[in-house]
Structure formats: C-alpha cells, structure tokens
Amino acid sequence: MAITVSLVALFGLVLFFLLRSNTLGYGSAFIAATFGFFLASTGAAGPINQLANAVLDAIPNL
Numbered sequence: 001m002a003i004t005v006s007l008v009a010l011f012g013l014v015l016f017f018l019l020r021s022n023t024l025g026y027g028s029a030f031i032a033a034t035f036g037f038f039l040a041s042t043g044a045a046g047p048i049n050q051l052a053n054a055v056l057d058a059i060p061n062l
Helices: 002-020 026-040 045-058
Strands: none
Touching (some): 026 045
C-alpha cells in the first residue's frame, strides 16, 4: 500500500513538472490521468502492480 501511494505521488509530481515546463499540454495530461484510472479498473492492474513490486524489490536498499 505504501509503495502504491509513493508511486502515485511520484507520477503526480512528474506530471506536474511536465505541465509546468509546457512539455505536456493539459489535454494530454487529462488523457494520461484518465487512462490510468481506466487501466486501474481492468484486469491489467494486478500484473502491473506485481511488476512494479518486482522492480522495487530488485533495487538494493541503500
């Protein structure tokens, strides 16, 4: 749960800075966020979470 919240916060910050630097338009950001919400409600959410957990487990603790 903590990892999921941390990743959401990280992706939210990246999206915020892309919007601030005019690299990403508001329409594209809306589409990306909407896609994320719809993707989370599909069957792909489980494997994506497992992949994210596997990648985070592979990173050695500093």
